[in-house]
Amino acid sequence: MPELPEVETIARGLARRITGDVIESVWLGDKPEPLKSPAAEIASVLVGKRISSIERAGKHIVFEITPLERGHSAKAAWIVHLGMTGRLQICPPEAEIAKHTHAILKLRSERELRFVDPRRFGRLSVVHGEFRSTGAEPLEIDLELFTKLFHGRKTPIKSALLNQKLLRGVGNIYADESLYRAGIRPQRRAAAVTRAQLAKLHRALKEVLREAITLGGSSVSDYVDADGEEGFFQLKHRVYGRQGKPCLRCKTPIRRIVIAGRSSHYCPKCQK
DNA sequence: ATACCGACCTGTCAGC
DNA sequence: TGCTGACAGGTCGGTA
Structure with a gap:
């Protein structure tokens, strides 16, 4: 579905609403395609951590993940690529689970961040340290x-x-x-x-x-x-x-x- | 090294 | 009302 302008719009919307929120738990579906990192690794990087920023890099959405206690700054990132039909939705917990929901993050603010993707071309992964993207940013290149x-x-x-x-x-x-x-x-x-x-x-x-x-x-x-x-x-x-x-x-x-x-x-x- | 092409998935719509 | 085929915002790996 989304190219740079759509991903930028989504990233800005998410940043405005859930920056600073804390991930209490993670549920990942049983379809293997969307998971580029092992489910256990994704969960261990995200659970109990803060979303300290959300930005776009190319067509990727980069959630910067930091520990709650300051000090050892074990920086990591959750990377979402939406593929053709991927969507990220912020929902109240009682909202009906859409068909093709592959991930649900429960947030401390009582909201849920859900990843829905019918065609399963989207990808979820985690990286330790900085996310390295390929290519030049079209809006910045001279x-x-x-x-x-x-x-x-x-x-x-x-x-x-x-x-x-x-x-x-x-x-x-x-x-x-x-x-x-x-x-x-x-x-x-x-x-x-x-x-x-x-x-x-x-x-x-x-x-x-x-x-x-x-x-x-x-x-x-x-x-x-x-x-x-x-x-x-x-x-x-x-x-x-x-x-x-x-x-x-x-x-x-x-x-x-x-x-x-x-x-x-x-x-x-x-x-x- | 580079560049096509099919494969990966589901859903929708047009045509028969 | 089906059924079939074409098509959809993306990327990857095999092959030439």
Whole structure:
């Protein structure tokens, strides 16, 4: 489901509501897929500890976990990746347990943090010490580093944008939307994109991500944030999901092709 | 080393 | 009313 703007929205919502709360107990379901660390390890890292901060890194949500007693600062982190359909919900304990609930954290404030994920592409893990993420943060990278990412790559520019080892957090929607704004066809070889076009892409990508965060992300089918609220950036999509509809700039029908197994949308006239 | 492609899952929707 | 196939915001590992 979620790309950078959605994960950012969820992380901010969670941070606002449960930073400082204490995890009293952890229940993990019996489906093995969501657990990237052993269940016993996840439980032992979390139970009896404080959630001291919640932040996004790429598409990961990083819960910083610290012991209650100060002194030995055994820092650890709980890492949640939402995959395609993962959701984190804050619920009162009496709320009905949704189908496909794979984890429940009981908090000292009497609330529960629940992880629900029908397709089970999401992943839960714990790390000791700092979480090390790959790739550059698209909202922070400067033009020079950004340009270097694509140097000599024969892969389509869109595949490069989706490669989390280069940039972390860009997914299918925002790859298509930023390429449209930059006037670049998604199937162009990365190495064949000119410096001037990369400069446009660098700017377009940040612009699209920032606008999307402002609007709470894109709700395409069932995405909701930590408060159960939908985002509104889907109303601003110019190409994603608009195949056959007129380009908003030139009226040419938007085309849909498949690149690296992902649906890709572009205007054949505005994007070169 | 790099880059496609299927696999991993469930749910929904269109078409017959 | 089914049934089937295509498709969905992501990532990984095998293969070429």
